[in-house]
Amino acid sequence: MNRFQPLLDRQREFFFGGASRSLAWRLDQLDRMERLLRENQQALCDALYQDFRKPPFEQLFEITVPLGVIGYYRKNLAELMAPQPVAIPKGLEATGNRGVVHKEPYGVTLVIGPFNAPILLLLDPAIAALAAGNTVVLKPANTTARVAALLAELVPRYFEPEAVAIVTGGREEIASLLELPFDFIFFTGSSAVGKVVMRAAAEHLTPVILELGGQNxxxxxxxxxxxxxxxxxxxxxxxxxxxxxxxxxxxxxxxxxxxxxxxxxxxxxxxxxxxxxxxxxxxxxxxxxxxxxxxxxxxxxxxxxxxxxxxxxxxxxxxxxxxxxxxxxxxxxxxxxxxxxxxxxxxxxxxxxxxxxxxxxxxxxxxxxxxxxxxxxxxxxxxxxxxxxxxxxxxxxxxxxxxxGVGYSGMGKYYGKAGFDALSNTKALLVGNPDTVLDVFPPYAGKDIAKNLSVFSE
Missing domain, CATH: 3.40.309.10 (Aldehyde Dehydrogenase; Chain A, domain 2)
Structure with a gap:
């Protein structure tokens, strides 16, 4: 059995329990992430310097940007989660129907981060995933070893493993994770590795966001x-x-x-x-x-x-x-x-x-x-x-x-509302009036079919 299967199973069972769908749970996860960043800011900055001498401005950038994203979701999450009414043909509306869009979480999300911004580009997608009601498995870059080790120590302190877990290691660990049927995969890195991720995701028809690169x-x-x-x-x-x-x-x-x-x-x-x-x-x-x-x-x-x-x-x-x-x-x-x-x-x-x-x-x-x-x-x-x-x-x-990105440089967009939407399944619904007759059923002989169908286009 894949050694990470128990982790996936644990998060999936928790997700099936429904707790992550609530506003309260999502806000709690955002609060936990904020505390992790604020209470360990200096340690995180020190780790960035130790890994590749990242200067102070670039260190703080990795802390302040995720904090800003958390602030955005805290302010707007209730509105983002609310069912959104949408326009439908007037004929259907006149017969008591209405259109509505629900945003629902995908489930267990795998986030694979890069080395160049090993905090920001790992946690930003995770924040969007949590705001959308998903559970998260984090895989930090192994080349920034001190940041990865520190996050491996901090994440279990602030999160329950069924909500957010972290896996460290290199290619072997990534390969094992990619064998599993996650509900969503978010990868940031090179185009070459992005192709590997996409091939693995295709085996399970798992949706992906790929943040890649190219010559800008x-x-x-x-x-x-x-x-x-x-x-x-x-x-x-x-x-x-x-x-x-x-x-x-x-x-x-x-x-x-x-x-x-x-x-x-x-x-x-x-x-x-x-x-x-x-x-x-x-x-x-x-x-x-x-x-x-x-x-x-x-x-x-x-x-x-x-x-x-x-x-x-x-x-x-x-x-x-x-x-x-x-x-x-x-x-x-x-x-x-x-x-x-x-x-x-x-x-x-x-x-x-x-x-x-x-x-x-x-x-x-x-x-x-x-x-x-x-x-x-x-x-x-x-x-x-x-x-x-x-x-x-x-x-x-x-x-x-x-x-x-687009094409060679990736697929999918995130940040703010776009991040919430990307990490949510858009569930479109037509809600009918239970007491209004709309006769579009056989037998069709003797019926004004064109008139009946017109309600879908007026």
Whole structure:
């Protein structure tokens, strides 16, 4: 028997008991999660630093965002749970029928988190699942070992195992979990592993949300405010040492301003991280020596216009800018997921957008421009999960903006109401008047069939 089968059985039996469907139970789980975060904030931040030297701002970000999501659900949960009336054809309404939508929990939800935001991207989906009335099995990333160990210690303190449980380990544990018929799976990670998760889910027809990645395009046209653009791109690309699924993956800049853009970008990077970013308290480390070597292999010395230094033992890759890059370069063949930024010049906006449009769909995209025609053209033709205009990254902090990918970069959206809806089954109901006759039944001879059917379309 699968060693995690008893855990699944325990949570499923609890779910069948119906307690998780109540508003009181859901609010209690949110309160428990809030206490876990608030009462252990420093320990969680320390663990983030120990795993890969995450700087203080990025540490607190992982605490404050889930707390904000909890606040949203606490304020809005009763309304989200309430049955929602919907319009139906007037003919049916006139005969005493009404339409209503109920949101019901799926059941036992498996949440598999990534290493780059090992608290935020594990707990945010769990918070949405609990708000929707599901039970949760958490699987934190094993590469952030200290965070995983701390969460494995804390979760049983704050939650009953039939409500929220945690499983630690690596590939073997994930493989065993994926053999089981969970009611919903939420995975955040690479596209390659996302395919594995989806194949496993297909065996049980389990619905999934996949938060994946890809090369996120960024466009800077000749009308852009360059000082604004370079600061936001420099920070957006290099936060978490570039290990951010929504980080700008490459920049297309109009050739007429390319040299100026590069010069300002270099100044911005120096202002943020100093002349020796390895000593900066605000620059994180790569998650492993292997990933350090992987990202270092994308650096073409002849194209380095800033940075380029690597220290594998320290898991350090300097913030690096490559120019002029082309689609044949190693850094353009996949998501870099590190602090190496390819910059490509373009001459013709339409041709550039045509190129981007035909690449695999990304999780995010960004454009810096004051030309509304350019903005509209880019947004209208390029498919991506979400993004910003004259900004980077911040869209993923806002609970009113559904967050998620499309195509290669994932499927499904969450955050706020979108998260509640995604982790709930939409149960649509037509509620009929028990005393009103609606004759649509055989025998049909002698009946005005068209008149009877008209109630469905009027």
């Amino acid at each position: 395009p960024t466009v800077v046209d000749e009308t852009a405010n360059l000082d604004i653009a370079v600061d936001r791109i420099a920070w957006g690309h290099n936060a978490i040492s570039g290990q951010w699924c929504i980080a700008p993956g490459y920049v297309y800049v109009h050739r007429s301003i390319a040299d100026d853009f590069i010069a300002r970008l270099k100044r911005s990077l120096a202002a943020m991280y100093g002349t020796d970013p390895q000593q900066s308290p605000d620059f994180a480390r790569m998650i492993s020596a292997h990933d350090t070597e992987r990202v270092a292999s994308y650096i073409l010395p002849g194209k380095v216009v800033h940075g380029g230094r690597v220290d594998v033992a320290d898991r350090y890759v300097e913030p690096t800018v490559l120019y002029p890059s082309t689609w044949d370069d190693p850094a353009m063949q996949q998501e870099v997921f590190g602090p190496v930024l390819p910059v490509l010049p373009y001459d013709d906006f339409d041709a550039m957008v045509e190129t981007v449009m035909r690449k695999p769909k990304s999780l995010a995209a960004y454009i810096f421009s004051k030309n509304q025609d350019h903005i509209d053209d880019f947004l209208g033709r390029v498919s991506f999960g979400g993004g910003c205009v004259n900004q980077t990254n911040l869209h993923c902090w806002i609970d009113s903006l559904p967050f998620g």
